[in-house]
Amino acid sequence: MDKQQQIINAAAQSFSQYGYKATTMEQVAKIAQVGKGTVYLYFSNKEKLLKEIVRSLAVEMRMVADQHIQASEGFVERFDAALYAILQFREQHDLMVKLSLELNDFGTPIVKEVLDSFEQEICVYIADKVRLAIEKEEIRSCDPEITAFLMYKMYINLIHDWQKHHSPISRERAAALIRLYFIEGLQP
Amino acid sequence: MDKQQQIINAAAQSFSQYGYKATTMEQVAKIAQVGKGTVYLYFSNKEKLLKEIVRSLAVEMRMVADQHIQASEGFVERFDAALYAILQFREQHDLMVKLSLELNDFGTPIVKEVLDSFEQEICVYIADKVRLAIEKEEIRSCDPEITAFLMYKMYINLIHDWQKHHSPISRERAAALIRLYFIEGLQP
DNA sequence: CAAATGACTGTTTTAGTATTATAGTCATAA
DNA sequence: TTATGACTATAATACTAAAACAGTCATTTG
Numbered sequence: 001m002d003k004q005q006q007i008i009n010a011a012a013q014s015f016s017q018y019g020y021k022a023t024t025m026e027q028v029a030k031i032a033q034v035g036k037g038t039v040y041l042y043f044s045n046k047e048k049l050l051k052e053i054v055r056s057l058a059v060e061m062r063m064v065a066d067q068h069i070q071a072s073e074g075f076v077e078r079f080d081a082a083l084y085a086i087l088q089f090r091e092q093h094d095l096m097v098k099l100s101l102e103l104n105d106f107g108t109p110i111v112k113e114v115l116d117s118f119e120q121e122i123c124v125y126i127a128d129k130v131r132l133a134i135e136k137e138e139i140r141s142c143d144p145e146i147t148a149f150l151m152y153k154m155y156i157n158l159i160h161d162w163q164k165h166h167s168p169i170s171r172e173r174a175a176a177l178i179r180l181y182f183i184e185g186l187q188p
Numbered sequence: 189m190d191k192q193q194q195i196i197n198a199a200a201q202s203f204s205q206y207g208y209k210a211t212t213m214e215q216v217a218k219i220a221q222v223g224k225g226t227v228y229l230y231f232s233n234k235e236k237l238l239k240e241i242v243r244s245l246a247v248e249m250r251m252v253a254d255q256h257i258q259a260s261e262g263f264v265e266r267f268d269a270a271l272y273a274i275l276q277f278r279e280q281h282d283l284m285v286k287l288s289l290e291l292n293d294f295g296t297p298i299v300k301e302v303l304d305s306f307e308q309e310i311c312v313y314i315a316d317k318v319r320l321a322i323e324k325e326e327i328r329s330c331d332p333e334i335t336a337f338l339m340y341k342m343y344i345n346l347i348h349d350w351q352k353h354h355s356p357i358s359r360e361r362a363a364a365l366i367r368l369y370f371i372e373g374l375q376p
Numbered sequence: 377c378a379a380a381t382g383a384c385t386g387t388t389t390t391a392g393t394a395t396t397a398t399a400g401t402c403a404t405a406a
Numbered sequence: 407t408t409a410t411g412a413c414t415a416t417a418a419t420a421c422t423a424a425a426a427c428a429g430t431c432a433t434t435t436g
Contacts, residue, residue, distance in 0.1 A: 191379095191380090214382095217381095217382095222380080222381085223380055223381035223382060224381075224382065225380065225381050225382070226379085226380055226381070229379075229380075
């Protein structure tokens with residue numbers, strides 16, 4: 001049996017259930033059914049362990065988003081499908097939810113770092129799609145990184161932040177708004 | 189001499205210098221050269237005192253932004269002038285800077301509430317301008333609240349958040365980008 | 377007697393300290 | 407050569423005593 005994978009699984013389970021701070025290396029070793037020292041043979045410290053797990057989660061996320069894109073026609077539809085898949089992914093994976101809560105409650109620096117790089121990963125992913133859309137002349141030429149960054153932020157703003165003070169916006173409404181502002185523009 | 193104003197000035201000074209948490213009502217009374225009980229004749233508690241100060245700061249902010257709008261032609265230019273004035277206002281008023289730091293460091297709930305309502309104030313202000321621009325047919329018809337919210341967020345994203353991981357964007361560049369995305373749109 | 381005050385009080389924060397828990401190491405064992 | 411858990415230095419926590427504080431109110435003042 002692959003000890004490294006056992007350790008990763010054990011850590012993923014514990015991080016998801018108890019969070020980063022409240023997970024001890026001894027706990028991970030116990031769940032993985034190995035000695036504590038063994039964990040350190042594969043991961044030089046706790047931080048590396050978390051980063052490895054989040055990294056592979058990011059890979060999975062890319063795949064899920066790509067699957068959702070397949071079924072969609074048109075740039076906005078594909079963008080909406082991918083982004084929605086990503087947000088759902090984040091909400092449905094206990095680890096991401098737990099880490100977000102932990103960042104809010106304790107501000108653990110490593111958790112902040114990890115979630116930050118996950119966000120950047122998302123932006124890089126979208127930027128690739130924007131670049132493709134420019135090549136296919138589906139949209140005008142523009143800076144792909146900035147465009148991806150702003151579209152992602154706008155999606156988050158609409159789905160998550162707006163409803164902090166107003167009534168929620170449906171996924172369809174959000175896609176329509178992004179089409180209005182980003183694609184069509186407000187000029188009369 | 190107006191004791192109420194003396195107290196407000198004293199509190200504004202102390203909040204700016206030491207923050208909300210580290211300011212004591214005794215301190216405020218001492219600076220205002222009144223007894224502690226006197227402070228409570230005008231403000232039933234510490235929270236009300238802070239809210240009053242931030243409220244009048246919001247009024248001042250509106251006036252400053254309006255002044256900057258006067259000198260500008262076109263919707264994007266006026267929007268840029270107003271938003272830039274608002275951001276500068278926030279950066280140049282020690283109280284806002286101090287409160288932001290305090291929210292980051294301690295998460296003081298009342299400070300969060302106050303800064304939140306200040307942000308909403310900004311959005312209401314912009315929404316008014318958007319409504320006006322729709323009436324004057326400078327832009328297409330749209331929901332003024334959502335549009336104001338998203339334009340404000342995009343401006344913040346460009347000027348503040350983008351540079352957390354990339355090289356900063358100048359004020360001119362930000363205005364040009366908002367014109368590109370919001371006004372002209374990305375359709376080819 | 378209306379406006380102002382600061383001593384007073386119950387509660388919260390802080391500072392100091394003892395105790396426990398934990399990350400990471402390493403000598404030993406399988 | 408791989409695996410282990412006792413070990414250690416450091417960091418988190420729990421506890422307590424002391425101090426600071428927001429808000430009150432009986433007394434004072436103009």
